[in-house]
Amino acid sequence: VRLHLIAFAWNTAFAGGQNEVATRVDVYEDGWMLIVVPAAHVAQHVEKTTVSASYSLDVLSGATQAIPADTLTSATWYRERRHQVDLAVDARPSETYGFGLHGSTSVEPDYQSFSGGVSATTDVMERAVTLTARYDMGVETVTVKGNGAPIEQRRLQKLDLSWSQILSRKSVGTVLVSGAAYECGESLGCLASPYRFVPLRDDSGGLVTVHERTPSRLLRLAVAGRVAHAFNAKTALHGGYRFYQDSWAVFGHTVDVALTRLFAADRLALKVTSRGALQSPASFYRDNYDVAVAEAGVTVPKYRTADREYAGVRSVRVGGRAAYTFDGFGPFETFAVDARLERGFYRYPYFSEQPRRNVWMYGTGVEATW
Amino acid sequence: VKTWWVLVLAFATSVWGGCAKVPAYQRSLLMSPIMQGPSPLDASFDAHVDGTRELMNGAGGGGGASCGCT
Numbered sequence: 001v002r003l004h005l006i007a008f009a010w011n012t013a014f015a016g017g018q019n020e021v022a023t024r025v026d027v028y029e030d031g032w033m034l035i036v037v038p039a040a041h042v043a044q045h046v047e048k049t050t051v052s053a054s055y056s057l058d059v060l061s062g063a064t065q066a067i068p069a070d071t072l073t074s075a076t077w078y079r080e081r082r083h084q085v086d087l088a089v090d091a092r093p094s095e096t097y098g099f100g101l102h103g104s105t106s107v108e109p110d111y112q113s114f115s116g117g118v119s120a121t122t123d124v125m126e127r128a129v130t131l132t133a134r135y136d137m138g139v140e141t142v143t144v145k146g147n148g149a150p151i152e153q154r155r156l157q158k159l160d161l162s163w164s165q166i167l168s169r170k171s172v173g174t175v176l177v178s179g180a181a182y183e184c185g186e187s188l189g190c191l192a193s194p195y196r197f198v199p200l201r202d203d204s205g206g207l208v209t210v211h212e213r214t215p216s217r218l219l220r221l222a223v224a225g226r227v228a229h230a231f232n233a234k235t236a237l238h239g240g241y242r243f244y245q246d247s248w249a250v251f252g253h254t255v256d257v258a259l260t261r262l263f264a265a266d267r268l269a270l271k272v273t274s275r276g277a278l279q280s281p282a283s284f285y286r287d288n289y290d291v292a293v294a295e296a297g298v299t300v301p302k303y304r305t306a307d308r309e310y311a312g313v314r315s316v317r318v319g320g321r322a323a324y325t326f327d328g329f330g331p332f333e334t335f336a337v338d339a340r341l342e343r344g345f346y347r348y349p350y351f352s353e354q355p356r357r358n359v360w361m362y363g364t365g366v367e368a369t370w
Numbered sequence: 371v372k373t374w375w376v377l378v379l380a381f382a383t384s385v386w387g388g389c390a391k392v393p394a395y396q397r398s399l400l401m402s403p404i405m406q407g408p409s410p411l412d413a414s415f416d417a418h419v420d421g422t423r424e425l426m427n428g429a430g431g432g433g434g435a436s437c438g439c440t
Contacts, residue, residue: 041410228405313424
């Protein structure tokens with residue numbers, strides 16, 4: 001009764017379109033790391049405005065290797081939590097245009113980020129084309145675990161543009177362009193970890209380790225094209241290609257394809273997904289940083305990293321999802337449960353220490369509308 | 371660079387001029403659930419994993435259609 005009263009009060013206060021609430025738990029594991037991610041999302045229409053909020057918690061447990069050249073002895077086991085909150089308000093004062101405000105924060109023991117931005121969307125050409133622009137700016141702070149003292153601050157700006165067009169009665173195409181600029185401190189650089197060390201080998205085979213350091217500026221550009229095509233009322237194909245380039249000389253290509261099919265009087269949706277990615281190494285990445293020892297000491301490369309993600313990646317991920325929609329009950333119009341399972345194969349051809357990583361991703365969730 | 375712009379121009383021209391106009395009452399298939407992208411939580415988890423495993427970032431999501439059906 002209490003739940004019904006709350007639902008009644010909620011609906012009375014915010015009479016509008018279809019609202020939704022969802023919660024799910026997803027898991028990622030790759031042999032080194034296990035991440036459990038419970039999350040929740042709610043979206044409520046208030047006349048011509050939609051208010052949405054999401055929360056997710058990453059519970060990480062696993063081993064991190066401080067020195068890649070010495071995997072076993074340098075590995076330390078840890079458990080961490082990361083909280084993320086996203087809030088958004090989207091207003092649609094007219095049938096043909098709208099705008100929004102959004103903010104996001106992420107907090108973990110040695111890292112905090114805050115970002116916010118604005119977005120605008122408009123429908124043109126008899127509403128066959130939707131143009132969207134979104135601008136974000138944010139601050140990330142790397143801190144010392146335990147006392148929260150800041151080590152380095154990073155500022156980012158991001159602009160996303162999209163053009164979505166109805167191509168036919170059965171097809172929609174979208175072009176997306178995304179640019180991002182990071183300005184970071186000199187001590188670590190952008191994206192570097194204060195807890196990761198890079199092994200440097202001298203001529204005699206001696207080993208010296210130094211902190212990871214990357215350039216203090218990173219510019220990113222990504223361009224993508226996507227198509228969604230419905231073969232009929234029960235089957236649809238989604239596909240996309242993305243090109244990526246950044247100022248660290250990283251180039252990348254990503255392709256994804258998904259096929260969705262409805263069964264059981266359209267209550268059961270089965271989806272097969274696949275994704276392939278190819279990424280080149282960063283310009284300053286080396287599998288081994290060889291240094292010469294002189295009388296004055298060791299000359300350390302200005303930029304160096306031990307992160308395998310800078311080494312270039314080839315990956316394939318395949319999986320499936322199933323969702324079943326039940327009749328609504330109580331205040332809910334629909335109620336759906338879903339489950340997903342994916343297998344990923346990551347290969348790092350220029351990271352000789354651990355050139356492969358195989359991952360499992362799985363999860364389940366419920367979603368209701370009212 | 372010139373080839374790149376020619377390709378972009380050809381794509382934009384074909385998209386702009388080559389698509390049949392679809393009246394609002396014929397867009398029901400485009401608005402069906404099978405044509406929509408992943409849910410916010412699904413998309414967020416995927417983006418989080420991809421952002422951790424790769425340096426590539428941006429131009430994600432999309433693929434939805436303007437309703438145009440009201």
